[in-house]
Amino acid sequence: MKASANNLNQTQITDTLIDSCRNGDVRAFRELYNAYSGAMYNICLRMTNNVSDAEDTLQEAFIQVHRNIHKLENAGSVSAWIKRIVVNHCLNTLRKKKVYFEDPEVVEVEVEQGLDEEHFSWTVAAVRSAIDTLPHGYRTVLNLYLFEEYSHREISEMLGISESTTKTQYMRAKEKVRQIVKQQNATR
8 A cells, every 4th residue: 555644644554664764665765755745845835935945944854854764763653753853944944044033022013903804805815825924933933833733832942932922923923914814805
């Protein structure tokens, strides 16, 4: 049976594939790569917001996966293990670009009270476009919390910032997305 991200949750298939990768089987690693590269590329693209950076980051992450496959203790957690490597590489890419996370006391975001969301439409494209325009710090926290499902505590540890800063960045990112989508709808 050919491996895919969906059927790799089956322990026997996963164990066999990971054992083959550990033994240097290039075909097995290609199968592992094929099973996970699509989903991991999407993470890279969401976090870096740049196709070239996403491709480079994905490649670097899978090189690390290949080099360290022998360190994977539980083949059943391969998905989470690969995802963690990918996210760490994304964060390193952002650090190289000097992305910083603003202190909650410094940034001003206009918070609109009583936002009536029923009067404008939310489309996936509009929200995606709004997220793409966020400052890197906001977008990174929003992606890690909302899409990658890390807790604020985990995000604060990954980014080396306080938990309250991650919560503030997330709240402000959501508000900024609302403002952008509302503005886009007003101009239609």
